[in-house]
Amino acid sequence: MIESTGHEEISLSSLSSSDYDKLQELVYFLIDEFKKNGVNISLPSLRIDAFALDVMSKVQDIKKSSLTFAPEAGSQRLRDVINKGLTEEVILKGAMDAFLAGWNKVKLYFMLGLPTETMEDIEGIATISNQIAREYYTIPKEERNGKVQITASTSFFVPKPFTPFQWSRMVTREEYLEKQRFLNGKMKEQLNYKSIRYNWHDAEVTILEGIFARGDRKISKSIYDAYQKGCIYDAWSEYFKYDTWMEVFKENGVDIPFYTSREREADEIFPWDFIDIGVTKKFLRKEYDRAVEETVTPNCKMSCSGCGAATFQGGICFEAHTGNNNINC
Numbered sequence: 582m583i584e585s586t587g588h589e590e591i592s593l594s595s596l597s598s599s600d601y602d603k604l605q606e607l608v609y610f611l612i613d614e615f616k617k618n619g620v621n622i623s624l625p626s627l628r629i630d631a632f633a634l635d636v637m638s639k640v641q642d643i644k645k646s647s648l649t650f651a652p653e654a655g656s657q658r659l660r661d662v663i664n665k666g667l668t669e670e671v672i673l674k675g676a677m678d679a680f681l682a683g684w685n686k687v688k689l690y691f692m693l694g695l696p697t698e699t700m701e702d703i704e705g706i707a708t709i710s711n712q713i714a715r716e717y718y719t720i721p722k723e724e725r726n727g728k729v730q731i732t733a734s735t736s737f738f739v740p741k742p743f744t745p746f747q748w749s750r751m752v753t754r755e756e757y758l759e760k761q762r763f764l765n766g767k768m769k770e771q772l773n774y775k776s777i778r779y780n781w782h783d784a785e786v787t788i789l790e791g792i793f794a795r796g797d798r799k800i801s802k803s804i805y806d807a808y809q810k811g812c813i814y815d816a817w818s819e820y821f822k823y824d825t826w827m828e829v830f831k832e833n834g835v836d837i838p839f840y841t842s843r844e845r846e847a848d849e850i851f852p853w854d855f856i857d858i859g860v861t862k863k864f865l866r867k868e869y870d871r872a873v874e875e876t877v878t879p880n881c882k883m884s885c886s887g888c889g890a891a892t893f894q895g896g897i898c899f900e901a902h903t904g905n906n907n908i909n910c
């Protein structure tokens with residue numbers, strides 16, 4: 582593919598790259614194979630450890646590249662709600678290790694509008710951005726690589742089918758903009774605000790994503806009508822016609838809040854319920870309840886929570902019985 586496309590980067594993306602035990606071998610092989618052709622290798626950097634820093638220093642120009650973290654939520658409480666196993670301590674330690682190795686740019690990705698979110702959680706985004714900048718300035722001046730740059734970005738949470746949040750309401754465009762303004766204000770209050778840049782994603786595209794993500798057959802006609810009215814290449818902002826979409830939804834009687842900002846009843850039958858993905862609806866509801874109670878569900882490598890995926894007889898559930906883990910599904 583590299584030969585035929587001329588692409589300049591191979592990016593390994595995964596939800597949980599550390600579950601793949603040949604990762605180091607693969608990455609070092611790719612570096613040896615492609616570095617001479619100027620092809621960059623990029624890794625999902627959920628965990629910044631010695632290996633990740635070694636790889637990054639081999640494939641990136643430390644002075645130009647930035648370190649990426651996706652804490653998703655600004656507070657530990659909310660990270661527990663979304664079962665995100667990344668603690669503040671890990672983020673700060675990873676950032677510090679990278680600073681000591683010469684990096685001075687950090688990118689942080691967050692979501693606004695997560696279920697149960699409070700203003701304190703949002704403020705947490707500004708606080709952690711500031712804390713990372715503060716860590717940098719604990720390094721003696723002569724050992725620093727110039728000024729630190731923290732770029733925090735927020736996108737808008739979209740509840741998806743087959744997830745514990747398939748019952749959740751999505752915040753409205755107005756609520757989202759209010760959260761964004763609040764966070765922007767909090768960013769400016771931070772001591773190191775000059776080192777922090779805050780970027781946000783447009784709410785309009787996200788509203789559409791919210792409708793389509795949990796839409797049913799009733800919205801098909803709107804999609805066709807929008808296409809007839811010239812809505813193509815919507816992912817390119819210069820072609821995106823928000824007003825046309827709103828117009829066709831109106832013409833077809835699509836009630837937007839019904840699909841987006843409505844909390845579903847526990848026993849609601851969803852349009853996607855007839856698809857069997859292995860994971861049961863009962864399990865997802867249990868996870869939803871645990872999320873609201875801020876209880877973290879352990880990783881499958883630690884223990885099986887009986888989600889139902891074992892019916893497919895593959896993957897992590899069965900590696901457990903042949904490998905060294907003690908999972909008993």
Ligand code: SF4
Nearest residue numbers: 881885886887888898
């Ligand atoms: S080990 Fe398998 S069955 Fe158990 S929770 Fe994980 S994916 Fe589900």
